[in-house]
Amino acid sequence: MAESNIPDFGDQPFYDDEILMHNSNPTNEGNVPLDDQSVHNEGQQQQSTSTSKSSVGPQGSSCSFLKRKEKASGSSSTHGPSSELVKYFESNFIIDDDKLDILQWCKSKQDCFPTLSIIARDILTTPVSTVASERAFCAIDDRFRFDPKSLIYYTSMANGIALWAWISATVALLLRFVWHVINGRRSRKRAVGFFHPYTNDGGGGERVLWCAVKAFQEELPDLDCVVYTGDHDASPQTLMARALDRFGVKLIHPPKVVHLYKRKWVEETTYPRFTMIGQSLGSVYLSWEALCSFTPLYYFDTSGYAFTYPLARMFGCKVICYTHYPTISVDMLSRVRDQNSMYNNDALIARSVWLSRIKIIYYTLFSWMYGFVGSCAHLAMVNSSWTRSHIEKLWKIPDRTKRVYPPCDTSGLQVLPLERSAKPPKIISVAQFRPEKAHTLQLEAFSVALGSLDANLPRPKLQFVGSCRNKSDEERLQNLKNRAVELKVDSDVEFHKNLTYRDLVKLLGGAIAGIHSMTDEHFGISVVEYMAAGAIPIAHNSAGPKMDIVLEEGGLQTGFLACTVDEYADAILSIIEMPETERLKMASAARRRASRFSEQRFFEDFKAAIRPILNHVSK
Template sequence: MAAWVALLVALLAVAIGAALALLRVLRHALALEPGTIGFFHPFADGGGGGERVLWVAIQALQVAYPSVKLFIYVREGVSAAQLQQHAADHFNIVLPQPFEVVPLKRTHLVRPERYRRFTMIRQAAGSALLGWEALSLRVPQVFVDTTGWAFTFPLAKLAGCKVACYVHYPTVSTDMLGRVLSRQATITNDEAIANNSLRSMVKVAYYQAFALVYGFCGAFADVVMVNSSWTRDHIQSLWWSRQRPARVYPPCDTEELQRLPLDRRLKHLYLVSVAQFRPEKNQRLQLEAYAMARQQAGPDDAGRAVRVSKLKMVGSVRGKDDQRLLEELQDYARELGIESSVEWCVNVPFTELRALLGGAVGGLHSMTDEHFGISVVEYMAAGVIPIAHNSGGPRADIVVPLEGRDGPQITGYLAETPEEYCDAITRVLVMPQVERLRIAAAAQRHAAKFSGENFTAGFLDAMAPVAEAAAAAAAPGATTAERAPTTVPTPVVRIDNIHDPFATVVTVEFGDRLGELLDTVTALKNLGLNITRAKLAGAAGRTANTFFVTNAQTSDKITRIAQIEDIRMTIIKNLLYYHPESSEALAMGRAASAAANDAAAPMSPRNMVPTTIEVTEAPNGSCSICYIETPDRPGLLVDIVRTLKDINVNVASAEIDTIGAMAKDELFITYEGEPLDGPMVQLVTDALKYHLASGELAK
């Protein structure tokens, strides 16, 4: 066996050496293309977190460096138009410019199912050959790997490229070595090896030899980005590089989930588990811990809360192996006697996932050493208290305490053994509503750290040295300012009364042009408000200024609609004063808006304004949510509320967005204390459409 390991390592070294020799020849035959950036992502048409990183990264570069040409090395048969549509459909990412693709014929070389034995080293050799194919077709000025194949780096470097990479997880890690040394049977170390000392020693030698080659290849990267502290620590210890990797958290699409109210209908208690049905996700541990919690539940009210609860297992099935595992898990639930308390939600669409998260009180995660943990972030964004595995990214970056007014505030629970999971499950199911809201609010605030905006800022900062050089080559003689886009950003004013239990959150965004803040702060204070804390643009990659405000006399949130409208109008007036270039984007700055406010004009198609109204029931069933999108104008919110009051509809709370010339409002409404039924939904829709579409709300 040792001879086979030595032979495979030697073959990998020979393959890389041969490829390097070939590239010496190709370097003279193929000209490097100045002003280009090429992304090595053979399966760019996938739908995972790695693909989201790819598309947000491309979008960021296209906006920041419009003169640079971008292309993607991708499997044969996928066109640029298909990929662009895929990014829009699956990730809601619209790319501002076209890009090109370089088709690869031999992508099968990096598929793990091709190699049943010595998978890592054979995949590594396959990736080197695929990288050689890519670079023999086209050589960019900057070669960016977003898939984790470090074995392509020496080839790209020899071809004359600058090399950048975004690493989701190390191909081999010290944790993997530790588990083999301790002879622990896991997904990557089966029992046949763990129970045999000789085989374990050989596998350790195999891992160590592989790690040496991996570290050598990683040293060729000029820019190294990683997705978590856990990944950064491993890459720093393995790669032969002096530079410290830049930690750039992946972009999590949490905006939609953060709109969910934190309140939950506690008469229907349930936990969720969101993960693909794969062995490494270890859903058996979740079932075992949940069964243990039910068995230990006492006869009191707290015990009853545990017994009446449900566990909803949400996941995707990709093929026969996943389906087989799902059936095994269902059999295990029957064996544990909890089959009637466990619901299986397979391949659900995002709308259903959103609804499930909107009613859950806790979310389970049990994968050991997960490099990041996007499902944990989604739990927190939705106001679901996470119970995550005490390892990897969740422990290092995600489920961490936040500093609050009364000291550190936990954002969830970490566990490792069935007993620890059992304790955490019981605690979440029986905790008082006030405590649950406090933890959920802190978790939701922390989830904002993993936004697309923060990823874009961190990615562009790390890429600046190589991207600037590419931009200079694409537009020789132009200054940095001349190469930058001149489009005026869209001003955004957002007033959020939902997601923080203690303050009204006011956000102002205008690209990188927000300079004057003192007058805005003074104006807010003159309205009788107290700014309890603030997050300013420029810090930690933020592009917006966020103020947490309360009533200066009572320290309560701002609930009066008239006062919310005063806040909105004060900020918009300051934008118009200090940034007159925003006047074309804001309705208040358009002279044409006077025509829309002419109350004497008869209602006709000529003077009607575009308006969208949608009323749905909140996921927790406590109220209805009325979404309104209409052109903005002074007094709009007050008039909307007055119209609803005329038909006896109560506005419990609201989230107010002003994005350029449009108002996008979200009102949480009830009729006689209950969500609206069908006839009331129609009445509300008709009333608002009549008044808003005609531009003639009663004063």
């Protein structure tokens, strides 16, 4: 390391006025303070010598400051010892070198002027300003004036830093994503994971879930069955008990459970607008949580979250799905184009031509995305002819699409007697309290039927049976009760929430008719249950009920199809006014038709569909 150019003046850490004024020369070794006379003599000596000293101005150089003629060595004051400062001024130095190093010179004189040398060291080594002296007191310095180029420079720098931060964050997220995917692929377990965030919805989808679990347990006993659920109170034992109590499905052994904590991202209340795309993208985030927690060999979606399929394939899973209905269909596009207001087409949008056009564009883009993600499934099982026709158009994988009718408990319901009391006649409605189930239409049709009922006929009762998934369903149920009061039929209407399977069977065994009103119902398990239990169905004239269920059996009518309030009211009156023999004949034909959709038929078709993919993986 290069040596410093600053001379070494010793280790004196400080100096003070006392040392400066009273540091005696060699003749005053005792450092005795000067008396008043000495001070007076020193003052005279300074005055007498001041004329011979060179004046040093503030702009003089260090050389001119030291250009003095040194006096003779014997010219010291005759008045006794003098201070170091007086001694310095009594000395005359002649230095003609313009390149004088003043620090080195002060060092050479530190024996004679120790205190002054320290002062010189401290002052001359202090950093000085780079501002010129003539500008030191300027009010405005050009360095601080506004420069547009500087603003552009700093703005560009800030943008660059922000861009760098964004790129860094993106790369970090991408690396984390890749790491989780690689880790998941390496740690895949020999298991089938059922992606079913709501295991307490009580609908036909949950019945399919438990029957599918049982089918896998029977087909591959050594394969673990894992259920991804957002119900935090769910456990293997409680789910096994629920499958038996609610649906009559007895599992071979309890399934394993993986709890999900991001289920709010698939809640419809999270997305007041753009609900479809919001829930679809939210399902990807939820499945990310599921697959990072547990990566199975087979990923089985039983809830219709098609946007999760590409992610499951990235994790190395074989993707299987049971699709109850397409998230979007040609029928939905037609309703928006015709500006028809429904639960999935707000009245505000339906009244506006421009908003309807924008929504058509939105639906068109979404249908393209839905087709792409759906095509990632290795096996797609659908529940009806109507669903298959739409899935084949959207996903374009007809060779991997199989129709498997959903499991309906026809065997347990077919033992119920067809003869039943008609005092009062009971009409049952079994459906979740969701907006698309159109419970209000049923209530209004029932009110119209009561208004047209012959006074000699018994007054019927309407029984609503369903489950509530969340707060929105609870509010919908309360609104339905309020509507019954407004229509003045509340005394003729019953509400049963979250019933057990045994209680449901009991109610079905006492009903003469079952009502269903969902437009484009993908299949309609409840309609089949009505028919198997001996209740004549009144179903919506669309989709599954129209194409697969309420069809003639042996040339005999099996039920009624309706669309409007008046059509439903007419069907209700027809069944109430129907003679008992005719009712029994129609109920018997409906029961025979329902046997086509039995639970046993589901197991046979389901196992036949999954065997090729299971055998392919085992090889």
